[in-house]
Amino acid sequence: MKIGVFICHCGNNIAATVDVEKVAEYALSLPEVVCAVTIEHACSEPGQNIIRQAIEQKGLDRVVIGACSPRIHETTFRKLVAASGLNQYLLEIANLREQCSWVHEDIISATIKAKELIGMAVAKVTRQQALTSGKVGVNQRTLVIGGGIAGIQAALDIAEAGYEVVLVERSPSIGGNMARMDKVFPTFDCSACILSPKMVEAAGHPLITLQTYSEIESVSGFIGNFTVNIRQKARLIDTKKCTGCGACTLKCPVKIPSEFNLGLDKCGAVYIPFPQAVPHIPVIDKEHCRYVLNGKCGLCQKICPTGAIDYEQEDELHEEEFGAIVVATGYKQVDWKPYTEYGHGKYPDVITSLQYERLLSASGPTGGRLKCISDGREPEVVAIIACVGSRDELLGRPYCSSVCCMYSAKYAILTHEHLPDTKVYIFYMDIRATGKMYEEFVRRAQEKYDARYVRGRVSKIYKKGGRLILQGVDTILGQSVELEADLVVLAAGITSSSGAIKLAKKLNITHDQYGFFTESHPKLRPVESSTPGIFIAGACQAPKDIPLTVAQASSAASKVVALIGHEELETSPMVAEVNMRRCVGCFRCQEVCPLSAIQEETLRDGTKVAKVNAAVCQGCGVCNATCLPGAISLKGFTDDELLAEVKSLCDVK
Numbered sequence: 001m002k003i004g005v006f007i008c009h010c011g012n013n014i015a016a017t018v019d020v021e022k023v024a025e026y027a028l029s030l031p032e033v034v035c036a037v038t039i040e041h042a043c044s045e046p047g048q049n050i051i052r053q054a055i056e057q058k059g060l061d062r063v064v065i066g067a068c069s070p071r072i073h074e075t076t077f078r079k080l081v082a083a084s085g086l087n088q089y090l091l092e093i094a095n096l097r098e099q100c101s102w103v104h105e106d107i108i109s110a111t112i113k114a115k116e117l118i119g120m121a122v123a124k125v126t127r128q129q130a131l132t133s134g135k136v137g138v139n140q141r142t143l144v145i146g147g148g149i150a151g152i153q154a155a156l157d158i159a160e161a162g163y164e165v166v167l168v169e170r171s172p173s174i175g176g177n178m179a180r181m182d183k184v185f186p187t188f189d190c191s192a193c194i195l196s197p198k199m200v201e202a203a204g205h206p207l208i209t210l211q212t213y214s215e216i217e218s219v220s221g222f223i224g225n226f227t228v229n230i231r232q233k234a235r236l237i238d239t240k241k242c243t244g245c246g247a248c249t250l251k252c253p254v255k256i257p258s259e260f261n262l263g264l265d266k267c268g269a270v271y272i273p274f275p276q277a278v279p280h281i282p283v284i285d286k287e288h289c290r291y292v293l294n295g296k297c298g299l300c301q302k303i304c305p306t307g308a309i310d311y312e313q314e315d316e317l318h319e320e321e322f323g324a325i326v327v328a329t330g331y332k333q334v335d336w337k338p339y340t341e342y343g344h345g346k347y348p349d350v351i352t353s354l355q356y357e358r359l360l361s362a363s364g365p366t367g368g369r370l371k372c373i374s375d376g377r378e379p380e381v382v383a384i385i386a387c388v389g390s391r392d393e394l395l396g397r398p399y400c401s402s403v404c405c406m407y408s409a410k411y412a413i414l415t416h417e418h419l420p421d422t423k424v425y426i427f428y429m430d431i432r433a434t435g436k437m438y439e440e441f442v443r444r445a446q447e448k449y450d451a452r453y454v455r456g457r458v459s460k461i462y463k464k465g466g467r468l469i470l471q472g473v474d475t476i477l478g479q480s481v482e483l484e485a486d487l488v489v490l491a492a493g494i495t496s497s498s499g500a501i502k503l504a505k506k507l508n509i510t511h512d513q514y515g516f517f518t519e520s521h522p523k524l525r526p527v528e529s530s531t532p533g534i535f536i537a538g539a540c541q542a543p544k545d546i547p548l549t550v551a552q553a554s555s556a557a558s559k560v561v562a563l564i565g566h567e568e569l570e571t572s573p574m575v576a577e578v579n580m581r582r583c584v585g586c587f588r589c590q591e592v593c594p595l596s597a598i599q600e601e602t603l604r605d606g607t608k609v610a611k612v613n614a615a616v617c618q619g620c621g622v623c624n625a626t627c628l629p630g631a632i633s634l635k636g637f638t639d640d641e642l643l644a645e646v647k648s649l650c651d652v653k
């Protein structure tokens with residue numbers, strides 16, 4: 001056996017804390033190691049050339065690279081090893097950066113640890129076997145979950161590339177939160193004017209199937225081959241007969257708070273969510289419909305000219321196959337009512353920023369007339385409070401909502417456009433306007449539209465003489481402030497959409513403590529989830545504005561197209577395998593397998609044993625760790641290989 005060890009300096013990332021020359025010297029003393037060299041940047045072209053030449057000239061048959069985490073460059077080095085004529089699985093990477101130099105300061109101890117890591121990698125690689133990948137077919141359809149601007153954009157891009165897309169949206173219409181907005185920063189476009197054409201295009205695209213009022217029930221399978229159960233919730237409307245005339249919505253005697261207008265007005269139990277809804281078809285709210293509740297009423301059925309009302313309709317479940325999934329489930333605003341300082345929701349004129357969008361919108365509950373909720377008078381003073389439930393460690397939300405600085409400036413301009421004499425005060429912490437033309441936008445609000453910025457938080461709101469009094473501190477002037485306002489807009493923070501964590505479990509993707517889905521690598525794989533074949537786009541990953549959302553959606557779409565553009569995919573050979581002679585048929589492995597990759601196999605004598613479907617297995621190792629008789633092993637991480645690592649660690653002096 002001839003092992004070559006290559007230690008990367010990674011600039012000063014490793015070399016500043018680890019004595020790389022000493023580590024190479026140590027590596028050369030290990031059995032079977034015939035060459036050990038240090039390289040400035042192993043991943044660079046000159047660095048890769050050094051490794052390639054060593055493999056060829058010294059006839060190496062095993063390679064150990066001490067560098068950064070395999071998460072960053074494992075693929076790069078595997079490709080290099082394969083291009084040099086070796087089996088790519090005869091490579092082991094010792095993580096000398098994230099697991100050593102970056103987490104230690106003392107050179108002597110870090111160098112000892114680096115030697116240990118290299119020793120373990122050498123011990124493991126000596127036992128490694130050449131592995132070969134298999135092939136699996138790829139389904140060329142894509143599922144997009146969430147029909148906000150992110151989901152719509154991703155669906156359109158994938159469909160434009162010539163692939164079929166199913167867009168599943170849980171509410172009755174696509175459009176997401178952008179559909180609620182009046183005008184959008186930084187360009188001040190009318191939101192509906194730029195969103196509606198996309199909604200209509202998605203609905204009419206021959207390769208896109210919209211499944212609104214639907215949710216994901218379960219997901220199984222793996223990259224290229226996902227099986228998804230979709231629940232089509234009963235609208236109680238026969239969508240084939242409905243023409244969207246809206247007659248049914250006119251006479252409903254029930255009045256419920258409109259979800260789309262965020263409770264600012266009421267709609268019937270049968271309603272079309274908003275004028276530009278796609279599809280333009282009503283839905284009956286089963287929890288409030290009198291006919292559904294007690295069999296009385298039935299007015300909408302009598303009025304409907306096409307007989308489309310169907311009170312007996314039930315949810316339908318259907319199963320579909322996809323090669324890739326894009327998750328674009330967006331965000332919701334943080335519930336501000338528990339925060340005592342803003343009045344717990346007891347003042348009708350203290351509203352959220354999304355409600356303010358609806359108040360400003362011509363299609364909103366007041367037809368675009370800006371007025372107080374309590375008594376309908378035009379507000380003389382509007383106060384906007386930024387960072388409500390954001391950037392606040394005490395409330396457990398230290399992160400920035402990323403859009404409230406910008407939309408607060410937008411509101412100053414929009415308010416002025418609606419009521420030129422109304423004064424706008426913005427209570428803020430810092431102004432974060434980092435996008436293209438964003439700083440200029442904020443300046444315009446300040447200089448041209450006279451937005452009055454007060455740096456500081458509001459500590460209390462109370463009512464006096466029919467007006468709202470805001471108490472706080474101006475931290476620039478260092479003095480307390482008291483402001484009388486008629487309408488207070490809370491820029492409530494952004495959190496993941498309801499049910500995001502449950503969805504993550506169904507999809508087997510990771511999320512952070514706030515429920516935002518986490519990317520596979522924040523810098524290098526920003527739209528790939530932790531599960532191959534599942535991509536994330538838009539505000540479901542983190543709060544973000546529309547330009548970034550659209551860019552991320554297009555990026556996810558291009559990744560999808562690159563994936564489903566292949567008819568077959570190489571499967572990783574690092575999968576579990578069962579030693580049938582040891583298997584006792586307890587099937588604990590089957591219970592724990594997150595991908596249902598373990599099947600039952602009946603031997604000739606009738607005994608049942610476990611068998612791994614190598615095309616489905618992703619090599620997570622859960623079955624391996626669960627198997628009591630030790631019948632399952634994971635290729636590339638066999639007991640023999642792992643024990644050799646442990647033994648080497650115990651042997652290091």
Ligand SMILES: Cc1cc2nc3c(=O)[nH]c(=O)nc-3n(C[C@H](O)[C@H](O)[C@H](O)COP(=O)(O)OP(=O)(O)OC[C@H]3O[C@@H](n4cnc5c(N)ncnc54)[C@H](O)[C@@H]3O)c2cc1C
Pocket residue numbers: 145146147148149150151168169170171174175176177178181183184185186214215216328329330331332333353354357403407410497498499503537538539540544545546547549
């Ligand atoms: C008050 C306010 C004002 C803003 N103003 C601007 C602005 O002027 N300019 C700007 O650039 N940005 C603005 N933004 C940011 C903008 O709203 C977001 O960038 C954008 O809406 C993100 O789009 P999205 O598709 O990722 O998410 P969303 O718009 O939230 O859409 C997500 C969609 O997924 C659906 N969904 C959720 N869960 C599921 C599920 N489990 N199954 C199926 N469907 C599901 C939802 O129903 C929704 O339709 C503002 C944000 C706020 C809060």
